Amino acid sequence: MKKSLLALILGSSVALAACGGGNDAAKDTEEAVDEVEQNTEEAVDEATPKEDAGDTTTAAAGEEVYKQSCISCHGGNLEGGFGPALDKVGAKYSKDEILDILANGKGQMPAKVVEGENAEAVASWLAEKK
Structure with a gap:
């Protein structure tokens, strides 16, 4: 982008x-x-997320990437749609597991929809959803 x-x-x-x-x-x-x-x-x-800005920037960046890349399948409120609901995904998967899903895909989700720093930000943000 x-x-x-x-x-x-x-x-x-x-x-x-x-x-x-x-x-x-x-x-x-x-x-x-x-x-x-x-x-x-x-x-x-x-x-660009700032490392020293802490979790607030990462969370905001993760949410913004979600809105740009994930909302069409997973819904505006993480409620699901074409893809599964993600409102409690952090209770099921760790950040590393979410990163793995983003990198390699799972089920109907294709691999590498979100990559790099964006994937890190989204994984951190979703891991907090419990």
């Missing part, structure tokens, strides 16, 4: 820079590009 956002912003920046005609327009475009790049970096920093 970070890479997609950054690519979109940089692509827009290049397009804006190519449109410049005179020096004043070029300066305005450069300033706009700089502002877009700065805002992008800030957005990526805000979206």
Whole structure:
């Protein structure tokens, strides 16, 4: 997601820079590009879980990833739907077991729907659901 956002912003920046005609327009475009790049970096920093921020950031990040990647099958309130209910998944599986399911899939769930830091965040958040 970070890479997609950054690519979109940089692509827009290049397009804006190519449109410049005179020096004043070029300066305005450069300033706009700089502002877009700065805002992008800030957005990526805000979206990246901070290690020293503790469980609150991890939980918030896990919930956000769930909303983006899991809600369509497991429901808005973890109640299930196409996929099983996850409202008490932490009572059944540990964080490591949840990570294994995310990595390798289980039943109808495909493998690697969520990976990397996102998988860690979701697994931590779901492991708390007891």
